[in-house]
Amino acid sequence: MIRLSNYIDERLVLFLDTASKEEVLKQLVDLVATTKELPAKDRFYQAILDREHLVSTAIGMGVAIPHAKLPIYSDFFVAVAVLRKGIDWNAIDDSLVKLVFLIGGPDNHQTDYLKLLSSLTVAMRDEQLRRRLVTATSPQAVVALLKGMAH
DSSP: OOOGGGGOOGGGEEEEOOSOHHHHHHHHHHHHHHHSOOTTHHHHHHHHHHHHHHSOOEEETTEEOOEEEETTOOSOEEEEEEEEEEEOOOOTTOOOEEEEEEEEEETTOHHHHHHHHHHHHHHHTOHHHHHHHHTOOSHHHHHHHHHHSOO
């Protein structure tokens, strides 16, 4: 069963003061590449940017979920950035993004991929959870909050 909590790892949590979405995405991809084995890092980063150019992955409520799939990946991964200053991400509600969840994975597991996206989207509707994540001060706190959610 695909559960977001299975993919949350304190080594994949960043706290950033970055001013641009491209820099946030680059730092998240670099973090995944240094923490886990990430073949085709540049290709994955470009796929994330291409997806972002098609339509913003900001879902509103101060949250963005950039995502891409490549056939060379065998499993999903999630990296999290907590942004100290909100970034304009072309959100549907014009809110500044403060939470970024980068998702990558295999391109032949569409159902699992959609379940992962859905569980994250549903969880982010919880205003109290979002508030606690934005004010978290450590990767351990972010992981505990995400693992403690009901999804």
